[in-house]
Amino acid sequence: MKLLTTSLSMAFFLCSITSIFAQEKSPVKFGKISPEEFNLSKYNFDTSVSAVVISDVGSSTFEGNNKGWFTLVFKHQKRIKILNKNGFEAANVEIPLYSDGTDEEKLDNLKAYTYNLENGNIIKTELESNAIFKDKLSKNLVNKKFTFPAVKEGSIIEYSYTVKSDFLFNLQPWTFQGDYPRIWSEYQASMPEFFVYVTLSQGYQPFHIKNESQGFCQYRVTVPGGVSTDEHYSLSGTTSDYRWVMKDVPSLKEEGFTSTLKNHIAKIEFQLSQYRFPNVPIKDIMGNWLTVNQKMLEREDFGLPINKSNNWLDDDMKPIVAGAVTNLEKAKNIYAFIRDNFTCTDYNDLYLNNPLKTVFKNKNGSVSDINLLLIAMLHHESIEAYPVILSTREHGFASDLYPLMNRFNYVIAEAKFNGSNVYLDASHPSLAFGRLPSECYNGYARVISKEPDVVDLSADSLREAKVTLVFIGNTEKGNIEGSFKTEPGYYESLSIREKIKAKGQAEFFKKIQSAYLSSLDITQPYIDSIKLPEQPLTIHYNFKMNDMGEDIIYFNPMMAEGYRNNFLKAAERKYPVEMPYTFDETYILTMEVPKNYTVEEIPKSAKVNFNGGEGYFEYMISKSEDQIQLRSRVIMKRTNFSSDEYNSLRDFFAYVVRKHSEQVVFKKKK
Numbered sequence: 001m002k003l004l005t006t007s008l009s010m011a012f013f014l015c016s017i018t019s020i021f022a023q024e025k026s027p028v029k030f031g032k033i034s035p036e037e038f039n040l041s042k043y044n045f046d047t048s049v050s051a052v053v054i055s056d057v058g059s060s061t062f063e064g065n066n067k068g069w070f071t072l073v074f075k076h077q078k079r080i081k082i083l084n085k086n087g088f089e090a091a092n093v094e095i096p097l098y099s100d101g102t103d104e105e106k107l108d109n110l111k112a113y114t115y116n117l118e119n120g121n122i123i124k125t126e127l128e129s130n131a132i133f134k135d136k137l138s139k140n141l142v143n144k145k146f147t148f149p150a151v152k153e154g155s156i157i158e159y160s161y162t163v164k165s166d167f168l169f170n171l172q173p174w175t176f177q178g179d180y181p182r183i184w185s186e187y188q189a190s191m192p193e194f195f196v197y198v199t200l201s202q203g204y205q206p207f208h209i210k211n212e213s214q215g216f217c218q219y220r221v222t223v224p225g226g227v228s229t230d231e232h233y234s235l236s237g238t239t240s241d242y243r244w245v246m247k248d249v250p251s252l253k254e255e256g257f258t259s260t261l262k263n264h265i266a267k268i269e270f271q272l273s274q275y276r277f278p279n280v281p282i283k284d285i286m287g288n289w290l291t292v293n294q295k296m297l298e299r300e301d302f303g304l305p306i307n308k309s310n311n312w313l314d315d316d317m318k319p320i321v322a323g324a325v326t327n328l329e330k331a332k333n334i335y336a337f338i339r340d341n342f343t344c345t346d347y348n349d350l351y352l353n354n355p356l357k358t359v360f361k362n363k364n365g366s367v368s369d370i371n372l373l374l375i376a377m378l379h380h381e382s383i384e385a386y387p388v389i390l391s392t393r394e395h396g397f398a399s400d401l402y403p404l405m406n407r408f409n410y411v412i413a414e415a416k417f418n419g420s421n422v423y424l425d426a427s428h429p430s431l432a433f434g435r436l437p438s439e440c441y442n443g444y445a446r447v448i449s450k451e452p453d454v455v456d457l458s459a460d461s462l463r464e465a466k467v468t469l470v471f472i473g474n475t476e477k478g479n480i481e482g483s484f485k486t487e488p489g490y491y492e493s494l495s496i497r498e499k500i501k502a503k504g505q506a507e508f509f510k511k512i513q514s515a516y517l518s519s520l521d522i523t524q525p526y527i528d529s530i531k532l533p534e535q536p537l538t539i540h541y542n543f544k545m546n547d548m549g550e551d552i553i554y555f556n557p558m559m560a561e562g563y564r565n566n567f568l569k570a571a572e573r574k575y576p577v578e579m580p581y582t583f584d585e586t587y588i589l590t591m592e593v594p595k596n597y598t599v600e601e602i603p604k605s606a607k608v609n610f611n612g613g614e615g616y617f618e619y620m621i622s623k624s625e626d627q628i629q630l631r632s633r634v635i636m637k638r639t640n641f642s643s644d645e646y647n648s649l650r651d652f653f654a655y656v657v658r659k660h661s662e663q664v665v666f667k668k669k670k
Contacts, residue, residue: 024209024245026055026057026184026186027054027055027183027184028054028055028079028158028184030077030079030158030160031111031113031158033115033122033156033158034122035117035120035121035122037054037156038081038117038154038156040052040054040081040183043183043248044183044248045181045183045248045250046181046250046251047083049083049087049180049181049251050082050083050084050085050086050087050090050180051080051081051082051083051086051087051089051090051180052080052081052083052180052181052182052183053078053079053080053178053180053181053182053183053185054079054080054081054156054183054184055077055078055079055183055184055186056077056078056079056182056184056185056186057076057077057078057184057185057186057187058074058075058076058077058172058174058186058187058188059074059075059187059188059189059190060072060073060074060075060171060172060187060188060189060190061073061189061190062190062191062192062195062219063219064219064220064221064222065166065221065222066221066222066224066230067166067222067224068221068222068223068224069166069221070166070168070192070195070219070221071164071165071166072163072164072165072166072167072168072170072171072172073162073163073164074162074163074164074165074172075160075161075162076160076161076162076163077158077159077160078158078159078160079156079157079158080156080157080158080180081154081155081156082151082152082153082154082155082156082157083153083154084153085153087180088151090157090179090180091114091147091148091151091155091157092145092146092147093112093145093146093147093148093159094143094144094145095107095110095143095144095145095161095163096141096142096143097141097142097143097144097163098140098141098142098165098167098170099139099140099141099142100140100167101139101140103166103167104142105163105164105165105166105167105170106163106164106165107144107161107162107163108161108162108163108164109160109161109162110127110132110144110159110160110161111126111127111159111160111161112126112127112146112148112157112158112159112160113125113126113127113157113158113159114127114148114149114150114151114155114156114157115155115156115157115158116150116152116154116155116156117154123150125149125150126149127146127148127149127159128149131146131147131149132144132145132146133145133146168195168272169271169272169285171189171191171197171270171272172270173267173268173269173270174187174244174267174268175265175266175267176203176205176244176246176249176265176266176267176268177203177205177246177249177250177251177252177265177266177267178251178252178265179251179252180251181248181249181250181251182246182248182249183247183248183249184245184246184247185245185246185247185249186209186243186244186245186246187242187243187244187268188241188242188243188244189241189242189270190215190217190239190240190241190242191239191240191241191242192217192219192237192238192239193237193238193239193240193276194235194237194275194276194277195272195274195275195276196272196273196274196275196276197270197271197272197273198270198271198273198286198402199268199269199270200268200269200270200271200399200402201267201268201269202263202264202265202266202267203264203265203266203267204264204266204574204575204643205246205249205266205574206246207244207245207246208245208246208247209243209244209245210243210244210245211241211242211243212240212241212242212243213240213241214238214239214240214241215238215239215240215241216236216237216238216239217236217237217238217239218234218235218236219234219235219236219237220232220233220234221233221234221235235277235278244268246266249266252264252265252266252574252575253570255568255569255570255573256567256568256569257567257568257577257578257579258575258577258578259393259394259396259442259578259580260393260394260395260396261575262395262396263396263397263575264574264575264576271286271402271404272285272286273285273286274286286402286403286404287403288403289403289446289452290452291403292403292405293446293448293449293452296389296448297448297449297450299351300352301351301352301353302350302351302352302372302387302448303387303448305352305355305356305372305376306356306372306375306376306379306387307379308376309380310356310376310379310380312357313360313376313377313380314380316360317377317380317381320333320334320337320377321333321334321381327381327382327383327417328417330381330383331378331381331383331415331417331422331424331433332433334374334377334378334381335374335424335426335433336433338370338373338374338377338426339426339427339428339429339431340429341363342363342364342365342370342426342427343363343364344364344365344366344367344370344427344428345364345365345366346366346367347366347367347392347410347427348366348367348392348395348409348410349366349367349368349369349409349410349411350368350389350405350408350409350410350411351368352368352369352372353365353366353368353369354369356372356373356376359373360373367410367411367425367427368410368411370426370427371387371411371412371413371424371425371426371427372387372411374413374424374426375387375413378413378415383415383416384415384416385413385414385415385416386413386414386447386448386449387411387412387413387414387447387448388411388412388413388414388423388445388446388447388448388455389408389410389411389445389446389448390408390410390411390412390440390442390444390445390446390455390457391407391408391409391410391442391444392409392410392437392439392440392442393438393439393441393442393578393580394439395407395409395410395442397442397443397444398442398443398444398445398446399444400444400454408446410440412424412425412436412440413425413426414447414455422434423436423455423457424436425437425440429501430494430497430498430501430533431494431533432490432533432534433534435490436457438459438462438491438580438581440457441457441458441459441461441462441580441581442457442459443456443457443458444456444457445457458639459578459579459580459581459582459639459640460582460638460639460640462491462580462581462582462639463489463581463582463583463584464489464490464491464492464581464582464583464584464585465489465583465584465585466486466487466488466489466492466583466584466585466586467486467487467586467588468484468485468486468487468561468585468586468587468588469484469485469486469588470482470483470484470485470559470561470587470588470589470590470591471483471589471590471591472545472589472590472591472592473591473592474592474594474595478595479544479545480544480545480548480594481542481543481544481545482542482543482544482545482591483540483541483542483543484539484540484541484542484543484559485538485539485540486538486539486561487536487537487538487539488536488537488539489581489583490536491580491581493536493537494533496508496527496537496539497530497533497537500527500530505525505527505530509522509525509541512525512541512560515560516559516560518545518546518555518556519545519546520543520544520545520546521543521544521546522541522542522543523541523542523543523544524540524541524542525539525540525541526540526541527539527540528540548594550668551667551668552600552665552666552667552668553594553597553665553666553667554663554664554665555663555664555665555666556660556661556662556663556664557589557591557621557628557630557663557664558587558589558630558632558660559589561587562587562632562657562660562661563634563653563656563657563660564657564660564661565657566650566653566654566657567653568646568649568650568653572646572647573643573646574643575643576640576641576642576643577640577641577645577646577649578639578640579636579639579640580639581639582636582637582638582639583634583635583636584633584634584635585633585634585635586631586632586633587630587631587632587633588629588630588631589628589629589630589631590627590628590629591627591628591629591630592626592627593623593625593626593627593628593666594666596668596669597666597667597668597669598666598667598669599623599628599664599665599666599667600665600666600667601664601665602621602623602628602664602665603619603621603659603662603663603664604621605619605620605621605622606618606619606659607619607620608652608655610636610648610649610652611638611645611648611649613637614636614637614638615635615636615637615638615649615652616633616634616635617632617633617634617635617652617655617656617659618631618632618633619631619632619659619660620632628664632659632660634656
């Protein structure tokens with residue numbers, strides 16, 4: 001039998017597969033339903049949810065095709081019970097299909113039904129074929145989508161379909177967990193020995209069934225002969241047959257201090273690593289970081305344009321770097337020019353969408369367009385700089401073991417000055433030189449250069465320091481007035497600049513005033529350095545306190561700056577706590593006792609250490625006959641905490657909230 005030509009791309013074969021798995025099966029059979037199945041009381045799930053997935057079953061197998069190669073066959077069946085109107089969203093289904101521009105994955109045998117129980121009878125409504133729509137999301141992704149008909153509270157919906165794909169790198173992943181509880185979630189995959197996949201799994205839910213067995217299969221493939229006779233081949237080989245099942249999987253809800261649920265949801269993914277055919281050398285598909293790095297440098301939409309001479313920039317660069325002497329000064333000028341004159345159209349991109357010259361002319365582009373142009377302009381001035389690829393916090397973790405390029409979604413620049421590395425992102429209009437968005441601090445990142453390197457952009461390396469000073473005193477007219485001054489940390493300042501740019505200072509201070517629980521009038525508000533992103537912000541205002549004439553006055557000395565709510569609300573948490581940065585927040589109050597009042601009661605002072613000094617809280621308050629002084633400080637020196645540490649961390653913040661809510665009691669003199 002003729003097995004291979006000199007190229008694997010001309011290949012050959014596949015088959016039908018019979019696998020024997022464990023006997024325990026999904027609790028439902030597609031298309032078969034009885035009135036009793038509308039009652040889910042026998043199942044274990046959180047009944048406060050709006051929908052529940054009764055069964056979700058998928059399988060992936062390989063079969064031979066008539067193109068001289070293999071086809072991936074993915075089959076999917078899903079049944080859902082709609083519990084209330086909030087669960088209607090579950091009736092909107094999207095099926096993603098991959099496309100390379102000339103070929104597209106094929107959706108076959110789509111069936112979808114809605115079942116309603118009326119007077120003990122099941123009313124079945126079928127999805128019409130003309131209710132299925134196609135939505136092209138990008139050059140590589142198409143969505144087939146539909147909405148179930150006749151859905152109401154109490155409906156059961158189910159659908160099944162098959163996707164046939166000639167893109168063997170796109171072995172379907174499987175998600176065991178989602179927005180709704182899943183009573184049964186199962187995935188099977190049968191992989192021929194000719195294809196080696198790396199399996200990546202994550203999540204914190206245990207498997208109910210996790211089986212691996214060996215099978216045997218014969219694959220038949222037809223190679224089109226064109227004007228000649230078609231050639232038919234068969235190839236026998238072993239298969240690795242897998243079955244993964246989870247039962248009673250709770251929904252995963254996003255809680256405070258979470259980067260993205262994508263990092264923690266229970267799922268399995270696959271990456272094609274190698275071709276291994278008989279009598280043929282092993283072909284590495286995934287590669288390693290050295291080979292991938294070289295390919296990135298040679299790509300027309302990544303490395304090649306930034307490493308060219310780019311002489312078309314000669315005239316434009318002269319005014320940009322005018323007056324700059326050192327490389328650092330030139331870099332700051334170039335960075336400011338791009339930041340202040342270019343508009344970012346997409347903060348989720350890895351490659352050039354247009355030539356650098358077009359990006360420069362149009363003054364807009366994606367984050368990759370803008371930052372690769374930044375590097376090219378730095379190179380033009382003989383400044384050493386390289387692209388760094390990373391995954392933002394919202395996008396999820398990048399793999400440090402395998403060169404999985406779909407895990408990366410962002411490009412920044414690394415520039416070198418006198419042996420020091422400075423990281424730059426010119427795509428944000430309010431970002432200072434040498435600063436990155438906090439979204440970029442997601443751990444592992446890669447420098448793409450002739451000498452590739454790894455960068456650890458850890459959230460632990462970011463420290464937000466905030467100091468707030470408040471003075472409250474008595475006026476000669478007997479009023480109580482005060483002054484407020486705060487210097488927020490860098491990222492809070494960045495957020496404030498963006499809010500003011502969008503809605504103005506008046507709206508910003510209006511929200512501040514509305515945050516006060518007591519009646520208070522703000523006067524003379526102003527903000528220093530609002531248009532100077534390299535400078536820290538300072539927020540000032542004066543205020544007058546009203547309604548202070550009662551016999552007993554209850555006053556919160558933290559004003560509107562205290563922790564009012566615990567960010568960690570859930571009673572338990574299955575995944576880590578992920579803060580965006582460490583912080584050190586200090587609040588100092590000096591207050592004159594209101595005239596004709598005495599201090600009846602003040603909170604107790606307290607100091608609390610968390611986890612051996614990784615966190616710290618102090619609340620030091622004192623009084624004299626005519627004055628109250630308070631110093632509150634909250635410090636967190638670490639950003640990530642495991643689920644085992646969750647309860648103690650939650651208790652720490654609960655204590656801060658409790659102390660910050662305590663009040664001073666003033667009593668009018670008689």
